[in-house]
Amino acid sequence: MHRYWSEHTRKLLLTLAGLAWEKIPPLYLTTGLPVAVWSAQRDEHVRRALVGEHRFTLNGVERVLEVRGVFTMMEGAGALAQLGTDEAIPQAVADGGGESFDLFYAIGQEPVIARCDGKHGIGVERIGELTAAEVARKYNRALTPAEIRARLRAYARTEQPPVIYANRRPISLNGELRAADDAVGSAVATFISQTWASGNTGAVAAEVAQLYLIGGIAYFPEVRAHVQRLVGKVAVSERPADENAIGYCAVGQSLADADWAELS
Amino acid sequence: MGRSKTEAEVLRPEVRLLKDHAATRRLLREARERDVSLAQHIHDLLVAREAAMGGQEYNRLLWVPSEQPTPQEDRLVDAPAPQARGASAAAAAWLKRRSSG
Numbered sequence: 001m002h003r004y005w006s007e008h009t010r011k012l013l014l015t016l017a018g019l020a021w022e023k024i025p026p027l028y029l030t031t032g033l034p035v036a037v038w039s040a041q042r043d044e045h046v047r048r049a050l051v052g053e054h055r056f057t058l059n060g061v062e063r064v065l066e067v068r069g070v071f072t073m074m075e076g077a078g079a080l081a082q083l084g085t086d087e088a089i090p091q092a093v094a095d096g097g098g099e100s101f102d103l104f105y106a107i108g109q110e111p112v113i114a115r116c117d118g119k120h121g122i123g124v125e126r127i128g129e130l131t132a133a134e135v136a137r138k139y140n141r142a143l144t145p146a147e148i149r150a151r152l153r154a155y156a157r158t159e160q161p162p163v164i165y166a167n168r169r170p171i172s173l174n175g176e177l178r179a180a181d182d183a184v185g186s187a188v189a190t191f192i193s194q195t196w197a198s199g200n201t202g203a204v205a206a207e208v209a210q211l212y213l214i215g216g217i218a219y220f221p222e223v224r225a226h227v228q229r230l231v232g233k234v235a236v237s238e239r240p241a242d243e244n245a246i247g248y249c250a251v252g253q254s255l256a257d258a259d260w261a262e263l264s
Numbered sequence: 265m266g267r268s269k270t271e272a273e274v275l276r277p278e279v280r281l282l283k284d285h286a287a288t289r290r291l292l293r294e295a296r297e298r299d300v301s302l303a304q305h306i307h308d309l310l311v312a313r314e315a316a317m318g319g320q321e322y323n324r325l326l327w328v329p330s331e332q333p334t335p336q337e338d339r340l341v342d343a344p345a346p347q348a349r350g351a352s353a354a355a356a357a358w359l360k361r362r363s364s365g
Contacts, residue, residue, distance in 0.1 A: 040362050061286040073358040081354035109353035111361065250348030254355045 004033055004042070005049035013050065017065045018058035026066045028260055030252035032075035032244055035102040036118035043072045051264055069263035071252060074116065076104025078247030079214045083237065084109070089209040094192060094227060094234075095244065096217025098125045101188060103195050105208075117195045122187045124216045128152050130180035131173060138176075139166035151177060156219035178222060185226030188217070192230060205231045214240040279306065 003009060017024045029050060033042060047070040054065045076093035084091045088108040092115075095102040101122040105115035128148040135143050143151075147164055154161035155177040163170045198206040205211055211234045217223050218240035227234050237243055255263075281288040295305035 040364070043362055060289070071355075071358070073354065077354060077358065081350040082348045084350045086350045086353035106357075108357075109350045110357045247348060247351070247354070250351035251355045251358070254348075254351040255359075259355070259359060 002045075004037060005045040009046075010049060010054070013067075014054055014056045014063075014065055015058060018056070018061075018063050022061075024063060024065045026068050028069045028071075028252055028255075028263075029067055030071045030073075030078075030248040030255075032078050032248060033072050034100055034118045035074050035076065035104060035116045036100075036120075038072065038074045046070055046072050047263065069260040071255065071260075071263050073248070073251065074104055074111065075102045075118075075244055076116075076214070077106070077109075077111065078245065078251065079212060079243035080104060080106055080247065081109060081251050082243055082247030083212050083214075083235070084210060090207050091210050091212075092196065092205060092208045093212045093214060094188070096188065096213075096215040096223065097123050098216065099123045101191060101217070103192065105196070115196065117191075119191050122184060122191060124152060124220070126187075127177070127180045127184050127220065130183055131176045134176040134179070135166075135171075135173060139171060141166040141171075155181070156216075181220045181222035182226075184217070185220070185223035188223055189226040189230045192227065196231075210235060212237070212243070214243045216241045 013029070017027065031046070032038075033046070050067050050070050052067060054067070056063055056065070075097075076095040079093050079095065080091055083093075084106075086108050088110075090112075091106055091108070093102075093104040095104065100118055100120045102118045103116060105112045128151075131151065132143040132148055135141055143164075151161045151164075151173055153159075155174065161173075164173075165171065193204045196205040196208070198204060208231075211231055213224065213227055213234050213236050218236050224234075224236060281291070291305060292302060295302045298305060298308075300308070
């Protein structure tokens with residue numbers, strides 16, 4: 001859990017900043033923590049780890065990054081700020097990333113913590129693991145991480161992946177990928193139905209005015225189908241993996257200088 | 265025999281650059297790509313600096329053969345402010361939650 005305020009996270013930030021700018025401007029950082037991780041105390045941990053002046057060398061060039069303030073919110077909250085409304089109506093975001101799935105629920109933009117939850121082990125990586133396990137069982141062949149990534153990407157975008165072989169024969173993994181997509185979709189639907197049950201009616205998220213499916217998982221057709229069968233209408237944007245980041249940016253821009261002064 | 269007029273009016277400063285420094289490596293690479301000596305390249309950069317201060321186009325002056333001038337449409341501009349209806353309300357909600365601990 002501490003990885004969100006670890007040296008590793010700091011290095012990721014420095015690398016991104018170093019690649020984005022030759023001379024890095026002072027940064028005011030807004031980011032998300034998983035639903036299961038966020039607390040005021042952990043928000044402070046992240047701030048303490050990142051605020052300040054960082055001197056580093058990237059690609060042989062000495063650089064300086066000054067982080068002037070850090071603001072965190074729950075993952076999903078960024079997307080809701082971007083896609084949702086500020087009217088006091090129930091809105092929800094189902095956010096599936098690489099390794100975890102977050103359910104964020106709010107009235108307007110005010111989080112309803114009792115209806116927010118996160119689960120580790122449901123995500124795009126799980127689809128890859130299930131596919132690799134099936135390939136190992138069926139073809140007695142291990143998939144490399146790069147092969148898994150290429151196949152997941154091609155499947156999610158309905159593109160043709162590079163050919164791979166098992167015992168000198170080319171193999172197509174569309175069946176295995178669809179089955180893994182379906183299995184993770186089923187786990188997602190179970191998680192949503194447990195978290196957002198609407199009383200004892202059997203309905204799920206019935207009172208929610210708008211429900212958004214975001215994150216890398218939203219590219220997977222069987223996951224989308226499972227969520228749609230469960231809750232009916234669900235909105236999937238054109239770039240679901242970017243919505244949180246775009247929302248964080250908008251929230252950061254809306255903060256006043258006085259707010260940032262308290263976040264330094 | 266006295267010095268020629270040209271020699272009398274020219275300064276020849278000695279410049280010491282750290283060999284293993286990114287800026288030096290960049291200068292050497294640029295000089296190589298322009299097919300001029302390092303000293304000539306530094307001289308040209310200083311002339312270009314004076315020209316830039318005199319109002320010549322910065323982008324043209326910094327051109328080196330390996331890097332094409334940036335097309336107009338690719339130039340960096342400030343990102344447009346996102347049109348997020350919930351951004352201010354979200355900021356207020358999370359500021360409040362943070363302070364209520």
